[in-house]
Amino acid sequence: MQEEFAKKILEEISEGVIFVEDFRVIYANKAASNITGFPPKEMKGKYCFEILRCELCQKNCPVRENKQLPLEINQVSVMDRYNEEKFLKIRIQPLNNGWTIILQDITREVRLSKEFHGRYGISDIITAHPKLLEIIHILPRIAMSDSPVLIEGESGTGKEIFASAIKDLSKRRSKPYLRINCAAIPENLIESELFGYKKGAFTDARTDKKGLFSIADGGTLLLDEIAELPQQTQAKLLRVLEEGEIIPLGGTTPEKVNVRIIAATNKNLRLLVEEGRFREDLFYRLNVVYIYLPPLRERKEDIPLLVEHFIDYLNTIKGKEIKGIKNRAMSLLMDYDYPGNVRELKNIIESAFVLIDEGYIDVNHLPVYIREDKGERRRIEEALRQARWKKSEAAKLLGISRATLWRKMKKYGLR
Numbered sequence: 001m002q003e004e005f006a007k008k009i010l011e012e013i014s015e016g017v018i019f020v021e022d023f024r025v026i027y028a029n030k031a032a033s034n035i036t037g038f039p040p041k042e043m044k045g046k047y048c049f050e051i052l053r054c055e056l057c058q059k060n061c062p063v064r065e066n067k068q069l070p071l072e073i074n075q076v077s078v079m080d081r082y083n084e085e086k087f088l089k090i091r092i093q094p095l096n097n098g099w100t101i102i103l104q105d106i107t108r109e110v111r112l113s114k115e116f117h118g119r120y121g122i123s124d125i126i127t128a129h130p131k132l133l134e135i136i137h138i139l140p141r142i143a144m145s146d147s148p149v150l151i152e153g154e155s156g157t158g159k160e161i162f163a164s165a166i167k168d169l170s171k172r173r174s175k176p177y178l179r180i181n182c183a184a185i186p187e188n189l190i191e192s193e194l195f196g197y198k199k200g201a202f203t204d205a206r207t208d209k210k211g212l213f214s215i216a217d218g219g220t221l222l223l224d225e226i227a228e229l230p231q232q233t234q235a236k237l238l239r240v241l242e243e244g245e246i247i248p249l250g251g252t253t254p255e256k257v258n259v260r261i262i263a264a265t266n267k268n269l270r271l272l273v274e275e276g277r278f279r280e281d282l283f284y285r286l287n288v289v290y291i292y293l294p295p296l297r298e299r300k301e302d303i304p305l306l307v308e309h310f311i312d313y314l315n316t317i318k319g320k321e322i323k324g325i326k327n328r329a330m331s332l333l334m335d336y337d338y339p340g341n342v343r344e345l346k347n348i349i350e351s352a353f354v355l356i357d358e359g360y361i362d363v364n365h366l367p368v369y370i371r372e373d374k375g376e377r378r379r380i381e382e383a384l385r386q387a388r389w390k391k392s393e394a395a396k397l398l399g400i401s402r403a404t405l406w407r408k409m410k411k412y413g414l415r
């Protein structure tokens with residue numbers, strides 16, 4: 001009776017629920033069927049990756065990689081039964097001998113967002129950091145120059161938003177703007193992706209295929225994660241930049257292309273050149289204009305501005321009326337380190353939006369790890385004070401080693 005009742009509820013909710021054992025679907029509810037396009041009967045017994053068909057399944061399935069569960073992924077792109085791309089928020093949690101996968105369809109939101117279309121303009125960049133303001137000030141000049149631009153910065157610092165703003169300010173504004181993630185494409189496919197191929201170039205090449213350079217002709221191409229470009233492709237790319245022409249795989253005649261290159265990386269490219277892992281000549285070709293985006297922990301003045309910006313943005317997109325954030329919650333956000341930079345801050349605000357529809361974001365709407373962080377900082381500070389800043393004594397009070405204390409003091413900026 002109880003079970004039947006629970007099943008009825010499961011059939012009614014808007015989240016897709018799939019229960020999987022040994023990667024095989026045991027149960028899927030109606031919403032899961034709507035999202036994936038497979039009727040419930042067809043789903044049963046299939047492999048989860050057959051019906052979810054998501055980028056994650058193929059490359060790094062969190063379950064196969066023994067990631068800690070439960071696990072929430074804010075945005076993955078999947079292919080439904082009709083080969084239609086959808087965007088989902090996914091939660092995976094262990095249950096009995098398997099896992100439940102909970103799916104939330106966020107396709108509409110993603111399509112509405114500027115990120116999806118690469119339509120960020122200069123006014124979408126929020127900052128009060130002097131160095132970044134300087135860059136923004138000269139961004140129109142950079143954009144008009146038509147020179148290659150290299151953007152460096154840790155993950156989530158805003159490299160894509162800057163690239164998109166440069167495109168937007170340039171003469172190529174209304175021409176194609178394409179992005180390739182050099183890290184996400186298998187080594188053997190990247191050249192055909194970039195330069196295309198001719199019919200018969202290899203067994204599967206039944207027709208000619210245009211590469212990104214041809215499709216982006218007249219426009220802008222963002223080479224994201226450029227540091228991951230294989231050596232062999234680096235050489236070919238250099239040739240393209242020098243000659244302004246491409247030769248598709250299996251082709252003989254060069255084709256003229258006119259593409260502005262923006263390269264982005266979260267590595268230090270110059271260092272990779274010194275280590276012999278990136279071609280020096282290509283580095284100089286790309287590094288004509290250089291933009292460095294500092295990590296968020298080094299521009300804390302941006303945190304309140306970004307928080308306000310994300311609240312406004314999410315209110316619009318989700319139709320909510322959140323008024324702001326309580327001071328004590330804000331001070332936790334100010335104290336945090338943000339290994340994931342602005343993207344992480346955005347996700348933190350977004351996760352608060354799951355919990356409330358109006359009023360103010362408070363401490364209990366923030367992820368636990370941020371609250372704990374503060375707890376630890378405070379505990380350490382107190383122990384230090386009690387020990388009159390003698391580290392060995394404070395370490396003893398806290399029950400940790402001196403080395404650990406030293407590391408944590410550094411992490412929290414205590415000295």
Ligand SMILES: Nc1ncnc2c1ncn2[C@@H]1O[C@H](COP(=O)(O)OP(=O)(O)OP(=O)(O)O)[C@@H](O)[C@H]1O
Binds near residue numbers: 124126156309346
């Ligand atoms: N200065 C900023 N103002 C407003 N939003 C920002 C800013 N910087 C980053 N963001 C937002 O943070 C998120 C991450 O930015 P972006 O995708 O540009 O990072 P990235 O440097 O390309 O990261 P990755 O190296 O991981 O690809 C995006 O949603 C972007 O809109």
Ligand SMILES: [Mg+2]
Binds near residue numbers: 159160224
């Ligand atoms: Mg990026």
